[in-house]
Amino acid sequence: MKRIFFVAISLAATTLFYTLTVNAADRTIIQNKGSDTLVNVAQAWAEAYRDVDANVAVAVSGGGSGTGIAAMINGTVDIANASRKMKSKEVKMAKGKGQNPIEHVVGYDALAVFIHNNNPANSLSYEQLKSIFGRGGKATKWSDIGLSVPGCKSDEIVVVSRQNNAGTYAYFKKAVLGKKGKFRQGTLDMHGSKDVVDLVEKTPCAIGYSGLAYATDHIKMVCIADQTGGECVNPSVETASDRSYPIARPLFMYTNGEPRGAIKTYLDWVKSDTGQCILLKKGYAPNRDVSCG
Amino acid sequence: MSEIDSLRASMTTDFDSRNMDWYIDKIVQFLVFIAGISAIVFIIGIFAFITLEGFGFLLEDFSFREFFLSPFWEPSDEDAPEYGILALVAGTASVTGLAMIVAIPFSLGAAIFIGEFATGKLRESLKVLVELLAAIPSVVWGFIGLSIMNPLIIDLFDVPVGLNVLNAGIILGLMAAPIMTSIAEDALKAVPDRYREAAEALGATRWQVIYKTVLPAAKNGLLGAVLLGMGRGFGETMAVLMATGHAVNIPDSLFDPVRALTATIAAELGETAVGAPHYQALFTIGIFLFIITFLINLTADLIVRGIRKG
Numbered sequence: 001m002k003r004i005f006f007v008a009i010s011l012a013a014t015t016l017f018y019t020l021t022v023n024a025a026d027r028t029i030i031q032n033k034g035s036d037t038l039v040n041v042a043q044a045w046a047e048a049y050r051d052v053d054a055n056v057a058v059a060v061s062g063g064g065s066g067t068g069i070a071a072m073i074n075g076t077v078d079i080a081n082a083s084r085k086m087k088s089k090e091v092k093m094a095k096g097k098g099q100n101p102i103e104h105v106v107g108y109d110a111l112a113v114f115i116h117n118n119n120p121a122n123s124l125s126y127e128q129l130k131s132i133f134g135r136g137g138k139a140t141k142w143s144d145i146g147l148s149v150p151g152c153k154s155d156e157i158v159v160v161s162r163q164n165n166a167g168t169y170a171y172f173k174k175a176v177l178g179k180k181g182k183f184r185q186g187t188l189d190m191h192g193s194k195d196v197v198d199l200v201e202k203t204p205c206a207i208g209y210s211g212l213a214y215a216t217d218h219i220k221m222v223c224i225a226d227q228t229g230g231e232c233v234n235p236s237v238e239t240a241s242d243r244s245y246p247i248a249r250p251l252f253m254y255t256n257g258e259p260r261g262a263i264k265t266y267l268d269w270v271k272s273d274t275g276q277c278i279l280l281k282k283g284y285a286p287n288r289d290v291s292c293g
Numbered sequence: 294m295s296e297i298d299s300l301r302a303s304m305t306t307d308f309d310s311r312n313m314d315w316y317i318d319k320i321v322q323f324l325v326f327i328a329g330i331s332a333i334v335f336i337i338g339i340f341a342f343i344t345l346e347g348f349g350f351l352l353e354d355f356s357f358r359e360f361f362l363s364p365f366w367e368p369s370d371e372d373a374p375e376y377g378i379l380a381l382v383a384g385t386a387s388v389t390g391l392a393m394i395v396a397i398p399f400s401l402g403a404a405i406f407i408g409e410f411a412t413g414k415l416r417e418s419l420k421v422l423v424e425l426l427a428a429i430p431s432v433v434w435g436f437i438g439l440s441i442m443n444p445l446i447i448d449l450f451d452v453p454v455g456l457n458v459l460n461a462g463i464i465l466g467l468m469a470a471p472i473m474t475s476i477a478e479d480a481l482k483a484v485p486d487r488y489r490e491a492a493e494a495l496g497a498t499r500w501q502v503i504y505k506t507v508l509p510a511a512k513n514g515l516l517g518a519v520l521l522g523m524g525r526g527f528g529e530t531m532a533v534l535m536a537t538g539h540a541v542n543i544p545d546s547l548f549d550p551v552r553a554l555t556a557t558i559a560a561e562l563g564e565t566a567v568g569a570p571h572y573q574a575l576f577t578i579g580i581f582l583f584i585i586t587f588l589i590n591l592t593a594d595l596i597v598r599g600i601r602k603g
Contacts (some may be wrong), residue, residue: 066564073566158453165564166367186542205453
């Protein structure tokens with residue numbers, strides 16, 4: 001017992017000493033918060049950046065684009081990650097509070113439509129997606145779009161969506177349901193992209209959407225067609241990069257005013273070949289052509 | 294001067310003079326007073342806070358008709374935000390209603406057994422266990438709903454998703470039952486023994502004593518127990534967030550996923566900008582919840598007090 005106590009005390013002491021010495025070395029901390037879509041990449045960037053400049057620490061947390069943008073408006077974050085553009089209202093609110101958000105595109109993300117592995121569908125058209133996801137849409141059963149899904153006895157389409165503050169939610173709504181479109185009542189609103197994938201993986205009747213980077217082998221991605229029965233495009237890093245996949249969105253980082261000092265150096269590095277190759281490795285599309293070794 | 298007089302004199306001087314003990318006494322008195330009224334201060338402070346935060350919405354975007362009668366909750370839409378809580382109220386009400394149907398027989402049965410039948414060690418250990426049950430964190434209940442009830446409901450009823458009214462109702466019922474049991478048991482204990490003795494003297498069996506004498510006499514207390522359990526159900530957040538499926542929906546069967554008022558606040562508040570209409574709308578839901586639970590608890594309290602006096 002005594003020994004455990006001693007170990008705990010010495011541990012605490014070393015931690016304290018470490019914190020003190022590190023603080024003494026004038027370390028800059030960049031607060032980086034927001035989009036769950038970007039959080040994995042942001043963490044990878046932060047980790048790799050440690051080797052670039054040991055005096056700068058990037059503290060990354062997720063929570064959704066809404067969280068990051070809210071933090072930017074409230075002035076509690078240096079860089080906000082977002083998988084959607086800031087709304088005009090949000091920009092106005094930020095200006096009212098003395099912040100001046102500047103937008104930086106750091107990559108692109110394809111939103112994949114996920115279905116259960118048992119689902120025989122290979123391609124779905126915009127029209128079909130609208131009738132499944134949209135308010136007033138006619139497709140509430142899989143047989144409505146001419147499919148029978150093994151393991152889904154009730155034939156009912158279980159629509160999986162995201163909570164209404166997610167950038168993924170906002171982008172999918174705009175891209176698939178149109179500017180005035182709204183989601184149907186009774187969608188299961190998951191709190192994270194991974195929750196959507198997990199639920200669809202376990203539920204034969206389900207259909208959902210999430211960033212391409214969350215795809216696994218246990219789940220099927222739908223090929224998206226402009227017209228029902230027409231030619232379709234599979235979601236991938238390549239089709240997102242060359243803009244042929246229709247549901248791909250830019251990923252943003254917002255700073256308060258033009259970035260300066262450590263924040264500018266960090267953002268430039270993120271947009272550099274090294275930074276963009278890290279993004280590519282995580283399953284997102286770079287913001288320009290890069291060749292990674 | 295006699296000895297007694299001198300003693301009395303020294304005592305009065307001791308009590309009158311403002312020495313250390315006098316100050317300690319005053320300070321303790323003040324601290325106890327503060328602690329005593331803190332509940333009132335807190336409740337007024339909390340109500341003032343949520344009202345202030347939600348006030349902007351009540352003045353600007355709020356429309357009584359839309360807020361209470363529209364089932365569409367889409368506060369983050371840029372062009373046409375919708376602030377209808379009808380579906381959320383329906384979600385909370387359906388889950389709480391089912392929870393009461395589950396919890397009332399359980400908790401009344403348990404209270405009658407503990408209060409009237411069990412004796413000695415069995416009774417004591419049952420009471421401790423019921424209190425332990427009440428101490429299980431709600432996130433653990435939510436976890437049970439998510440990982441045990443969900444696949445169970447899918448298998449048993451052959452429905453696509455097991456996160457629905459049934460799941461959350463059962464979980465919430467089990468959560469409310471321990472509290473209802475201990476309050477109901479108190480209510481049964483409050484019935485004087487002479488009632489039971491009189492009934493037994495008239496030749497009533499044990500069941501007749503309970504059914505004809507004890508239960509009617511404890512009626513108010515039992516009703517209070519049910520209402521307090523209901524208040525608990527209304528305000529519960531984490532477990533319903535995890536077990537309902539979190540879908541804005543007016544349910545037409547037990548197997549429909551729904552969303553509760555509390556869960557909506559929990560899921561969305563962290564992601565809104567302070568002072569935005571969405572933020573204020575969530576606080577308005579908070580005001581609404583506060584008023585409802587306040588009314589439920591007040592009614593329960595008045596009813597329980599009624600029986601203590603009578």
